[in-house]
Amino acid sequence: MSPVVVIGAGLAGLAAACHLTGAGYEVTVVERASGPGGRSGQLQRxxxxxxxxxxxxxxxxxISDALRAAGSDLSALGxxxxxxxxxxARYADGSTIMVRGSREEMRQEIxxxxxxxxxAAFEEFVAWLRKLxxxxxxxxxxxxxxxxxxxxxxxxxxAQLVRLGAFRKLGDAVRSFFTDPRLVKLFSFQAMYxxxxxxxxxxxxAVITYMDSIEGVYFPEGGMHAVPQALAAAAEKAGAQLMYDSPVEAVLRSPSGRVAGVRLAGGETVRADAVVCTLDTPVAYEQLLPDLRPPRAARPGKGDxxxxxxxxxxxxxxxxxxxAAHHNIHFGEQWDESFDALLERxxxxxxxxxxxxxxxxxxxxQAPEGCSSLYVLEPVPNLDAGRIDWKQExxxxxxxxxxxxxxxxxxDDVVVEELLTPLEWKEQGMAxxxxxxxAHTFPQTGPFRPPNVERRLPGLFFAGSGTVPGVGVPMVLISGKLAARRVSDYLPGPGR
Structure with missing residues (x-):
């Protein structure tokens, strides 16, 4: 069996490990943290x-797709x-709209x-989303x-996408179905993802809108951290080795210029014929591939x-x-002005x-009796675009x-708390x-996004939100599968 190393036990890396182990490769996952999860971790306090x-x-x-590849199924998630x-959805005028769990209930809610x-327009909207x-x-x-x-x-x-108007602006597309501006916000805010x-x-x-507002939002009984735990358990049961507390300091190369494995921070080497790296792509080039010029979007000052x-x-x-619902969106009144501040200024x-x-x-x-565990998020500028002193702010x-x-x-009687700003995200290795x-601007989407294969270093592949297809739980799970396909093309497995 050809040995493969996966750097990172987040969702992308674990999905890749499940697909590769299921295909017969000898997989070792190396993770700097003490357990699986990556960005999908858990804090206890x-x-x-x-x-x-x-x-x-x-x-x-x-998730089921990755679990099945490793011989498990969705029941492993609990x-x-x-x-x-x-x-x-709570609006500035005090009104509320619930995104209901079925199409019939959502139509009645509207x-x-x-x-x-x-x-009535909702049915046409759903049909359009599904075609997209x-x-x-x-x-x-x-x-x-x-x-x-x-x-x-x-x-x-x-041609179908052209006929569906997929290349016009999202706000205009949603407005072509609905007259109420609250619905336009509700079915277009997903662009922020x-x-x-x-x-x-x-x-x-709008395909993101289809995924959550139509196909539904789910929650595992054990919390979101149950997802990487289930993927890690499935990969390990199928034969993968998971090494925690094992940060990688270098990708090793053979005399012929191909990937030969990785070297860990403690000096230990793990041999491999292929490596799947799930670090944020710009960080991967900076830390592990300093002699290679990154793809344009991953270069300092070039990416959006x-x-x-x-x-x-x-x-x-x-x-x-x-x-209150599980997820509560509080929409501000100054919609366009807020995006201009965030993205332009x-x-x-x-x-x-x-x-x-x-x-x-x-x-x-997740909380003691009579208490609540809350997660509060406010979008803010990234460190490249923003001019905010976060130590002061x-x-x-x-x-x-x-x-x-x-x-x-x-x-609001606070017992425990932790605040994360862009400074903390950067410390965690996020460009x-x-x-x-x-961002999924057109020059950073599909074949224009940093690729998941490094052809100058044969045997090196990427997965995660910094490569194809992009950001979000569905996309990073797919990215792990796509990286596994790259490995399979490069190293035909036992079954081929």
Missing amino acids: GGFSFDTGPKVLTMPDL PLKRLDPAYR ADTCGSVDA YLAEMPHFIDVNFDSPLDLLRSPRAA AGLAPEKALAIY YSPSAVVWHVGVNGLPPAE GTLMPDPSRLVSVHSLDAPD APRMRDRLHAFLGQNGYP AGTPFAL
Whole structure:
């Protein structure tokens, strides 16, 4: 069996490990932390537990895909609940719209809150989203690219996207279905996951809206950290070796210039015929490949990065208000102005929209009895675009978020807390201090995004949010699978 090393036991690395182990490769996963998870980690403090990574889980079939590759199945994750509502959207005028768990219930929610015309349009909107998804996923997302010309290998799918208006602006596309501006916000804010303002993002990114607002948002009984735990257990049971507390300091090369393995910080070497690296791509080149010129978007000062976020993990005495959902989006009134500040001027949003997730609603063991485990997020500029002194701003931001909780009916008697700013994200190895990697501008999408293969160093491949297909739990799971395909093409496995 050909040995393969995977650097990083986050979602991308574990997905790659599951696919590679299932294909018969001898896989070793090396991880600098003391356990699996990567960005999808867990913080425990004072009887409270906090998921430190992604909060919104969509498309669980992609988790199932990786687990099946390693001979397991989705039951290994434990009970998985579809959240209903997926979101509670709260607007500046005091109104609320729930994103319901079924199409029928969502149509009724829109009828009750926005009127019958928009409710009728919802069915057309769903049909449009599904057509976008079916055109994009198999032809432009779940595929490897070797050059921009590969965009032409599926001419029917490309023509379908043109017919669907996928290359107009997302905000305009959503407005073509709905008259209520609240619905436009609700079904276009997902562009932020791709690092883009809804009014400037292409409508192709409505596929993200399809994934969460139509296909649903889920939550594992054990919290989001249960996902990497299940993937790690499946890979290990299938034969992979997982080495924790093992940071990598170099990618080794053979005399012929091919990958030969990795050297760990303690001096130990792990031999391999191929390496899958899941570090943020710019960081990987800076730390492990200093002699290779990075792809353009990964070079200092050249990439266009997504906004960052301040995240406040806070354990509080008291329970959330009865109307609170697991995920609560509080939309600001100054929508366009806030995106201009964030993305164009590099300043804080003048009227920020915020996310509050109350995981203890569906995982009571994440907080002591009578208490709540909260996650509060506010988008902020990344360190490249912003001019904010976070050492000075962090305590002021914390106080604003604390006041916001009380003003919106959440319990605010703080027991434990941890605040993460772009400085902390950078310390964790995230380029430009953002956990959302390179933005999905057109020059950084598909074949234009940093590739998942380094042809100047045969045997080196990449996975994670900094390469194809991009950011978000579904995308990084797919990236692990795509990297495994690259390895299989480079090192035909036992079954080929």
